């Protein structure tokens with residue numbers, strides 16, 4: 001839980017809640033919030049009138065609120081948002097692109113972030129001081145980010161320094177982490193990465209220190225380290241529930257990459273047998289998966305990459321091509337709609353949205369926007385100033401290293 005966020009803290013999302021919207025073959029169409037609230041998860045309470053509005057009523061009220069706010073509010077939407085929400089986004093993107101947008105939208109007073117809590121925190125860290133970031137539903141967390149609680153990570157960091165000595169390890173935190181963890185990276189010479197730049201950021205970290213602590217996603221960390229040529233036997237997993245991560249001092253001394261034991265409940269659903277089944281049915285299929293999938297799945301796939309890379313690959317595919325995609329179902333569904341000349345389907349036959357992303361229902365968007373029109377800010381996500389400064393340092397490093405590498409690549 002993000003201890004140093006000002007205001008109402010987000011509830012940690014348990015994995016049991018993650019599966020609550022999984023249904024075989026059910027479509028993804030939004031229902032009035034009052035009906036969706038029947039799902040066995042925690043929802044932020046909201047004035048009852050919003051929960052009863054149907055899609056057309058919500059559409060009209062959101063439209064009116066946005067017209068009233070004009071350029072004072074910008075709506076950012078992550079690609080995993082449902083269709084009924086992403087349509088309101090002024091800017092859509094993966095977590096990297098949205099962090100760039102947040103850093104460059106200085107004219108809007110309010111940034112309404114349709115995504116999850118760590119993304120809203122990041123927007124607050126990167127935006128200007130006069131801007132306020134709003135997360136429409138504060139129960140939209142991320143179960144992976146919650147797998148790296150601050151105290152456990154600080155204990156791990158101290159243990160590593162004790163065994164290995166100071167200055168041996170560069171912390172590399174995935175964007176899907178709390179502002180506290182990003183701050184730890186900032187004050188210890190570390191960096192943030194997203195799935196679109198993890199290899200470049202880990203390579204940068206190895207230029208600074210001999211070892212890397214990668215957190216919180218074990219799978220993205222392993223896939224990235226292997227892609228950079230780190231031998232498998234020099235990659236170890238830190239179990240935060242066990243003394244010294246359930247590792248020996250010798251293992252830690254030998255390791256080049258120490259992976260935090262965390263994972264995404266959505267992406268670890270994909271399995272090699274699903275890839276085999278897709279290939280058996282469509283011999284010409286191209287299988288593309290997100291690097292939060294397990295190593296076995298990433299290795300069995302034809303391609304892997306961040307959300308933006310998946311979108312670019314499918315959109316750029318030849319007419320008639322067949323794509324089996326291993327990522328969040330709302331995005332796969334959108335790719336199907338946008339590419340009617342291709343066959344695009346999800347590797348997993350069960351429709352299983354990310355339950356925290358899915359908690360941004362249009363009723364919450366209407367609620368926060370109408371309150372802004374009235375001059376009231378609800379659901380502000382605000383990072384405490386000292387944490388913010390340190391988190392900004394690690395995020396800025398990521399943006400700077402990315403810009404420098406893009407420039408160097410353009411020159412070559």
Ligand code: 13P
Nearest residue numbers: 094095096194195306307
């Ligand atoms: P991207 O970095 O591809 O946006 O992914 C974010 C995320 O939450 C994936 O599960």
Ligand code: SF4
Nearest residue numbers: 142143144264266354
């Ligand atoms: Fe977190 Fe996974 Fe949902 Fe992404 S898809 S927000 S990593 S739980």
